Amino acid sequence: MRARQIGDVILDVKNISLSFGGVKALQGISFDVREHEVRAIIGPNGAGKSSMLNCINGVYHPQEGEISFRGEVRRDMDTHHAAEGGIGRTFQNLALFKGMSVLDNIMTGRNLKMKTGILAQALHFGPARAEELRERAFVERVIDFLEIQAFRKTPVGRLPYGLQKRVDLGRALASEPQVLLLDEPMAGMNMEEKQDMCRFVLDINDEFGTTIVLIEHDMGVVMDISDRVVVLDYGKKIADGTPQEMRNDPDVIKAYLGVSH
């Protein structure tokens, strides 16, 4: 049961290949993501999961293949365009300004929505001031949503890891993405933090209708919260389907349990 029915394909990845020198990180990967769904990418270490996300939001430029986002086909895209186009992202190793407060970190995610120039913002006058107040109000909603009010003014570097992950998610949410790419949002967390994070992911999906693509290692989490799963191994796609199908797929079991050929 969910508030928004899963819609049409919003993100279509066709035949993507990416190599670094002689290393083939991704080989002919194709899959699609439908609007409002929670799509998981799983696979052993080095399977190419993060590389896949990096292709989608323009950090890497695949040598072959194309990605269409909302029907718009593209080969190359830079990260800024991806963000403007509505693709948000969190990072495995966090990408936060450790010395800045939680509020300021999340505000940086909102900067995309600000129209005034850098000079006006720096001087904080006229429309820039009004704009900041408006955008601050939105950021406050994100802070409220993620329940981090108590840390609003705390420098991010002083927060425990689980909370930093939440701030990273907040920064991504601040740009109101249509598609949110989450790179191991639950890595290094204890059980309780994982449960909290699962709830936030599902609530984001539910409240804002945000489509979610996530990489996750914890199979319990994947099975619980995702609608469909893509399985990668050594840069190749080895399976694609519902969590239930994946559970019984011999190739997936082999990749995860390391059965010899």
Added chain:
Amino acid sequence: MNGMPPTTADTFPRLLAHHVLVRAERPAIREKDLGIWQTWNWRQVAGEVRALACGLATQGLKRGDHVAIIGANRPWVTWATAAAQSLGAIPVGLYQDATAPELVYVFQNAEIRHAIVEDQEQVDKVLEIKEQAGQIAHIFYDDPRGLRHYTQPELMALTRLKELGRDFDAANAGFIDAEVAKGKPGDAAAMFYTSGTTGNPKGVVHTYAALIDRARAGCELERLTDAEEVLAYLPPAWIGQNIFSYAQALVAGFCVNCPEAAGTVTVDMREIGPTYYFAPPRVYENLLTSVTIRMEDAGQVKRGMFKYFMGVAGRVGGRLLDGAPVSLTDRVLYALGDLCTYGPLRNALGMSRVRVAYTAGEAIGPDLFRFYRSLGINLKQLYGSTETAVFVCVQPDGQVSADTVGPPLVGVELKIAENGELMIKSPGLLKEYYKNPGATAEVLTNDGWYHSGDAGFLDAQGHLRIIDRAKDVGQLANGAMFAPKYIENKLKFFPFIKEAVALGDRRDMVCAIINIEMEAVGNWAEKRGMSYSGYVDLASQSAVYDLIRESVEKVNADLAQEERLADSQIRRFLILHKELDADDGELTRTSKVKRGFIGEKFAVLVDALYGGRAEQYVETQVKFEDGRSGMVSATLKIMDAETFPAVKKAA
């Protein structure tokens, strides 16, 4: 204050109506939301309550029904409480962390059909128990997050309930006013479930008369006006919270501030600057610890200044608060200290504007108590419980001390029963335990006395002293009262003593087993250049014994001041070679000493204490943190402590 005479309104909905008449535009409730304080004045609050009450009426809530309210301190909790009362229904606050089985009992016991809850978590919990609790028909929620796709017919958002209410109000003019007019002071106003250590919780029923009378007595004693600000941060299901932030706010017309989230309370408190404040001793202790830690990190100059001025404050601050004579030099020094240290510190604590601060619940250490008072914060103790609608005794200004809880408040009569139990007669006593006449008869006598379950006595000034739970109080062989926890608490207030066990029930003298506080005694030893190899070694050093003996003798001197307790002076004590530990069964999980168990486990030591021996060899099994167990052995010294003749009261 705007010069209006105090109201005589006798139910909460009528008090609300009174405030709309006399101070409609004054702030009634504030909540920090999205980083900004939002304010509702009395007129707006009355509007919200009216809409909710009418909404609840459309959903079948009737006079005499019980309504469950589960949520944090948010404005809607206040509104829902008043809305239920407007209809003559009885709000039942429940703790947010109550488990599903606990809820089942309460829902069945109070036959609850309507529940008003905070969010998805609480909705899930109530839905989970729906089958067992049978009659739940309506669940209203405040925060819709995560509930979008719930289709259960029982569910409704509070916003929708208010819409229904406003429509109903428009179509049925006068309905709600008529309902409010029907309320009588003797009606049940609210029910509070007490946890109870054994068996099922009991629903304590309070009438409007009881709650309003006690709230008013407290307001009059402290001269609370509509200018007060309070911070609502304790669980709303607890009667104290209801009295301080609901009943008294409605009696005096002051403003209640709801923090943004549980984690932001300290920051919110600094922003609001409450004038009227309550906290259990634990909270004051944590605040002091955080101050001490920050001071240790401060620079030389600041630390020196802090040390010097705290010395001045310790000498002068309490006397100034009590209005006692203070020399001009000291006044000047204190004023200077106020400028440099106390003022900024009060501000950091969020207590710059505190006029009255209460603590209750457990004994508070004299040093802790003095610290706050010396800063100029008017910290006072009060005594009461759920069954007495809180206010039984309060220390009036100028008559404050760490070991009493003050004289009985206006309207209260006290007497001490044969067995030392405190009996209370007060307009604030419970009406009954809900549907539990057996339990009611156990605590309420036919002629209106309430068995408090606490042992205490009135001292020479007529102030009540609580010494222990009545069932824990024993007797010495000569028939004198023996209150182990009272003695243990006195010992534990010394920083070098971590735990203490007082022995003496049905014996001819009192002996004590003492645990040293490793950190404090270790620091003390290092400063003296004493070497020690570990806990067992440190605990057995004769210098440490002398140190502890000083504390024990101070306790004895203190006990000698009270005729009834003079026989409880500690004759002999020993310092235990191991820390008392919950893993070894010596403490409960909430860190209370298990006196009986310790007495059996260390029977050889007890025999040695009473047998007059000077030392005793003992072997004890201990459990290590990894689950293995081993033996610790030591030869413990036993030391005599000096006792003092009892101070006779002037006839």
